Amino acid sequence: MNTLETFLEGTVRTATPLAFAAIGETVAERSGVINIGLEGAIIAGAFGGFIAAGSGSVWLGFAGAGLAGLAIAAAFAFFAIRMRADQIITGTAISLLSLGLTATLYRQIYGAEGAALSIPTMHIVEIPVLVSLPLIGRALFAQPPATYILYVLVPAIWWWMYRTHAGLGLRAIGEDPRAAVAAGINAGRIQLFAVLFGGVLGGFAGGVLVIALAGSFAEGMSAGRGFIAVAIVVLGRWHPLGAAAAAVIFGAASALQYFFQAMGWALPYQAFLALPYVLTLLGLAGIAGRAHAPASLGRWPDQAR
Amino acid sequence: MAELTLLADALVRSTPLILAGLAVALAFRGGVFNIGAEGQLLAGATASTTVSLAFGNSLGGLTPLLGALAGMMAGALWAGIAAELKRRFHVLEIISTIMLNFISIHLVSYLVRGPLQEPTRIYPQTETIAESAHLPIVLPGTRLHLGFVIAVFTALLLAWYFQRTASGFRVRATGASPAAAQSAGRIDVARTSFLVFVASGALAGLAGSIEVSGVTFALYENLSPGHGYTAIAVALIAGLNPVGVVGSGIFFGLLETGATALQRDFAIPSSLASVTEAALILAVLSFAAWRGRTVFGLRERVSA
Numbered sequence: 220m221n222t223l224e225t226f227l228e229g230t231v232r233t234a235t236p237l238a239f240a241a242i243g244e245t246v247a248e249r250s251g252v253i254n255i256g257l258e259g260a261i262i263a264g265a266f267g268g269f270i271a272a273g274s275g276s277v278w279l280g281f282a283g284a285g286l287a288g289l290a291i292a293a294a295f296a297f298f299a300i301r302m303r304a305d306q307i308i309t310g311t312a313i314s315l316l317s318l319g320l321t322a323t324l325y326r327q328i329y330g331a332e333g334a335a336l337s338i339p340t341m342h343i344v345e346i347p348v349l350v351s352l353p354l355i356g357r358a359l360f361a362q363p364p365a366t367y368i369l370y371v372l373v374p375a376i377w378w379w380m381y382r383t384h385a386g387l388g389l390r391a392i393g394e395d396p397r398a399a400v401a402a403g404i405n406a407g408r409i410q411l412f413a414v415l416f417g418g419v420l421g422g423f424a425g426g427v428l429v430i431a432l433a434g435s436f437a438e439g440m441s442a443g444r445g446f447i448a449v450a451i452v453v454l455g456r457w458h459p460l461g462a463a464a465a466a467v468i469f470g471a472a473s474a475l476q477y478f479f480q481a482m483g484w485a486l487p488y489q490a491f492l493a494l495p496y497v498l499t500l501l502g503l504a505g506i507a508g509r510a511h512a513p514a515s516l517g518r519w520p521d522q523a524r
Numbered sequence: 525m526a527e528l529t530l531l532a533d534a535l536v537r538s539t540p541l542i543l544a545g546l547a548v549a550l551a552f553r554g555g556v557f558n559i560g561a562e563g564q565l566l567a568g569a570t571a572s573t574t575v576s577l578a579f580g581n582s583l584g585g586l587t588p589l590l591g592a593l594a595g596m597m598a599g600a601l602w603a604g605i606a607a608e609l610k611r612r613f614h615v616l617e618i619i620s621t622i623m624l625n626f627i628s629i630h631l632v633s634y635l636v637r638g639p640l641q642e643p644t645r646i647y648p649q650t651e652t653i654a655e656s657a658h659l660p661i662v663l664p665g666t667r668l669h670l671g672f673v674i675a676v677f678t679a680l681l682l683a684w685y686f687q688r689t690a691s692g693f694r695v696r697a698t699g700a701s702p703a704a705a706q707s708a709g710r711i712d713v714a715r716t717s718f719l720v721f722v723a724s725g726a727l728a729g730l731a732g733s734i735e736v737s738g739v740t741f742a743l744y745e746n747l748s749p750g751h752g753y754t755a756i757a758v759a760l761i762a763g764l765n766p767v768g769v770v771g772s773g774i775f776f777g778l779l780e781t782g783a784t785a786l787q788r789d790f791a792i793p794s795s796l797a798s799v800t801e802a803a804l805i806l807a808v809l810s811f812a813a814w815r816g817r818t819v820f821g822l823r824e825r826v827s828a
Contacts, residue, residue, distance in 0.1 A: 255618065304809035307618055308760070311559060312809070315753055316802030322795035438795075446622045453616075489634035496623040496630075500605075503620065504613040 234470025243420025255310025258445025259317030264425025288422015538777025560621025562752025568729025599729015
């Protein structure tokens, strides 16, 4: 296999968790709620997936990851939607809470050193015929099944958001909540569902990290992916297909290290570790003024003006 | 005297929390969402260590002062990146500052394994700074250093600034309602929030510098166990009031020293302290929301 193919494979692999998280956040933000607690959903999903996969089943692991993400999103929703606390600070606190809670539970269960507990990992499944396509064959069709879920999920969410009545309702709340409420839409309930859906996908993102990529849990292993995903939503212009594309760009940046290693170009490894964060800053600066956020993002219906 | 030692340890621990807490309080008061105190603190610690090592013993007691100035400048510069991205490109500062936090962690990791590594090249840390670069101890027999006094003094200074100066009023007006400050107060909101952002970074940089010259005496990767994040809780629980920050900073200093002791004696993970902090932030937010107020008047802002 040549360098370019390895690079493309790495791109799709690292893009997968980011895409899960960013797609979920896109749905939440289109309903007008910005959930910075996504980072918390990812680390909770990683931990939940780790525990549940310990039972021996990869798919049970994914279910556990989704449930853990759902629980964290529910906590965010309670404070940010029910209590109407500031969304951004609530999200930051939820992330800190989840990072601390998973670290505490992990140390409590496995001791301070952690455990070399082996969990079943999701193996790569090759899709017959398609996998032998030149160049992109292995990158797109020799991945863990979690990636294939995205191939269905992303278009499905696009279709739901832009081609169904319910999707129109969701976007209406994000743009003009008062008009949406006047039209008989239950804004609070739809926002709640949107946030919970985003939490489940954030949990899946954590599950992918543990079950398909790392094969074990580490404290703080979400490593800011939730915050990067929030930036990806901006770069993807709050559109599910855009978010998926932006996630691939980030995957490519992370996969650059395979490329550099293969080419024998020496750079401090920390430069590669820092690259996704630098790219986020550059990307956000680059899109400035050209992205249109949902008009009521971060506000509440009765405060929209 | 065991209690005195413990109390002194808690005050030592509270010092970076108070200074970084003041950084957050200043930023939030001015309507700037600086979540990057952690990175700015590391930038300050890095600059302070570099300066202290460069001058060695040649400056005597002036070294900590010079280190503090370097630390403040580095913190201001690090925050300045996010401030400029916000001013010029309207980049949401919560994302940019968190990204800068991660970048600073990797940068420190590179420096202490590369250009700044100690001469034997065994440990991932810098050389230890000279004795003369240490901050003086204010309570003999304990670890309590001058940094705590500086932190309290800085808090009083900031309180005076908010309450008694026109510039402090402009900051509060900008934070309370940018639109009103711009139209009714004829305040240059963009300029004010830029300056608030940079000054906030300087305070966080000072926290890092004092941590080096008062506690760690060297730069290494885990120099800050998340002081910059705890600072958010410290500032919010104090209601963004500088004098209150001293109180909540000491409270968290006690909490974290206690958590370390609990971990040692009863094997209770110290990460439980960060859970408590996050829970307290949520409690404060809910209380503020329940009273029908916001902590910062941020609800009217548009994101991104």
